């Protein structure tokens with residue numbers, strides 16, 4: 001046997017670098033379900049089911065192609081529980097001449113991988129993950145030329161490099177971004193579309209039973225599991241989005257609506273992040289819909305920016321700054337994560353909706369993550385490590401390379417503004433403008449403090465007061481601090497007291 005090719009759970013793509021030159025006659029492909037990966041945070045059960053089921057479907061597809069696949073299931077006797085342990089066992093069994101693997105998404109795994117060659121005494125080739133458009137080296141070069149790493153300029157470079165939505169060397173439509181036409185609340189009388197879902201097949205049902213046995217107490221229900229678990233399923237899901245929702249994507253991307261978790265979002269991050277779709281083909285499909293006249297430019301551009309802009313940029317920042325990136329805590333936030341993040345039990349309707357749908361579907365869209373659960377964590381002063389652990393655990397698409405910069409940088413400002421020029425702190429007014437949550441809430445969104453006041457209001461003002469020394473000089477916060485300056489001293493005291501009492505009253509418990 002010549003080469004042992006290790007494929008990780010978020011690399012289930014026939015085009016992944018480690019399989020590029022697969023020789024089905026002589027090579028062995030290896031895949032393993034390991035306890036270390038299941039347990040390093042208390043993952044939502046739907047996330048574990050998605051990954052294991054996609055792995056098993058991919059194993060079967062490779063076998064149909066004639067490949068020899070060495071597959072270790074989670075409950076197989078002798079499973080060592082780690083990639084390193086399973087690789088050691090496989091090397092003993094197959095005595096390969098070399099090991100080939102695609103670079104992992106997370107620093108934690110890469111750190112283990114780079115010791116394999118010395119540990120096993122045979123060549124271990126770690127190939128660049130070319131599912132991404134921008135390499136880590138290319139991002140480093142880009143970052144070296146900048147004083148601040150704003151996404152917008154990176155995005156323009158990615159547009160030029162990919163040719164997506166370009167008209168020669170100019171952006172299609174004469175502008176790079178059409179956000180002025182985007183980001184409206186959900187129209188009052190419009191019913192959200194029924195999105196295509198994928199009922200579990202036999203393999204998925206087997207995995208669900210395994211996960212129920214193996215992780216009986218972790219967060220999230222399995223009842224509503226209907227994510228695609230194959231390449232074809234993911235392509236069908238993308239088609240469904242493009243046909244029914246893409247035309248309205250820009251307009252609705254920031255809207256929130258009670259009992260409507262998906263609205264016109266793509267629902268593709270889970271598939272992109274494990275290899276069932278590629279970024280390039282997803283954006284090309286969307287561009288084609290625009291060129292065919294099916295979707296307006298503001299929608300197509302807004303969607304493509306999320307992927308070749310934000311997604312690539314976030315990954316670039318992760319690999320540029322790890323491993324130290326996670327250590328910062330610029331706003332010195334130290335509160336433990338309130339239990340309501342796991343239970344969903346709260347009188348705040350916006351939090352109950354966002355956490356409830358996360359429990360049921362392992363999904364909340366960007367604005368719910370940023371401006372509801374994220375904003376609450378920011379203004380309440382919750383410790384970054386606790387917030388990050390929650391985000392990494394509960395979402396179907398969560399991997400550290402994408403979760404960490406979003407949470408640590410964009411939401412919590414823990415990186416002192418590396419990723420965003422100001423904290424996204426907001427009062428209840430923003431949530432009220434973009435959702436119908438407040439109308440169904442016991443709290444009064446119009447009230448700053450006092451009986452019945454919306455907690456997002458007094459926590460927001462308390463946050464602004466708490467960080468006045470650090471943030472008041474930020475030009476992007478100047479307007480907000482003009483309003484802070486108008487607060488009478490007695491009201492400042494009342495806000496501080498109410499915020500402290502409210503937060504001290506929130507139950508905390510160890511994570512499940």
Ligand SMILES: Cc1cc2nc3c(=O)[nH]c(=O)nc-3n(C[C@H](O)[C@H](O)[C@H](O)COP(=O)(O)OP(=O)(O)OC[C@H]3O[C@@H](n4cnc5c(N)ncnc54)[C@H](O)[C@@H]3O)c2cc1C
Pocket residue numbers: 253264265266267268269270272273303306307310311312314364365366367369370374391392395397398399402403406407410411
């Ligand atoms: C605190 C926080 C944590 C997040 N954690 C994750 C995570 O663990 N995994 C993850 O994939 N995304 C994460 N995001 C980004 C974003 O919320 C999700 O990608 C998006 O909600 C996925 O749903 P969708 O496919 O319906 O996205 P759509 O709204 O349809 O957007 C299209 C695609 O754009 C990409 N995208 C959009 N915004 C971002 C962003 N800020 N960073 C990276 N990609 C982006 C995603 O691939 C997404 O599928 C996080 C955002 C925040 C604020």
Ligand code: SF4
Pocket residue numbers: 347348349350351427428429431432437438439441442443444445454455456
């Ligand atoms: S009133 Fe405040 S707590 Fe209630 S839904 Fe609105 S923003 Fe959330």
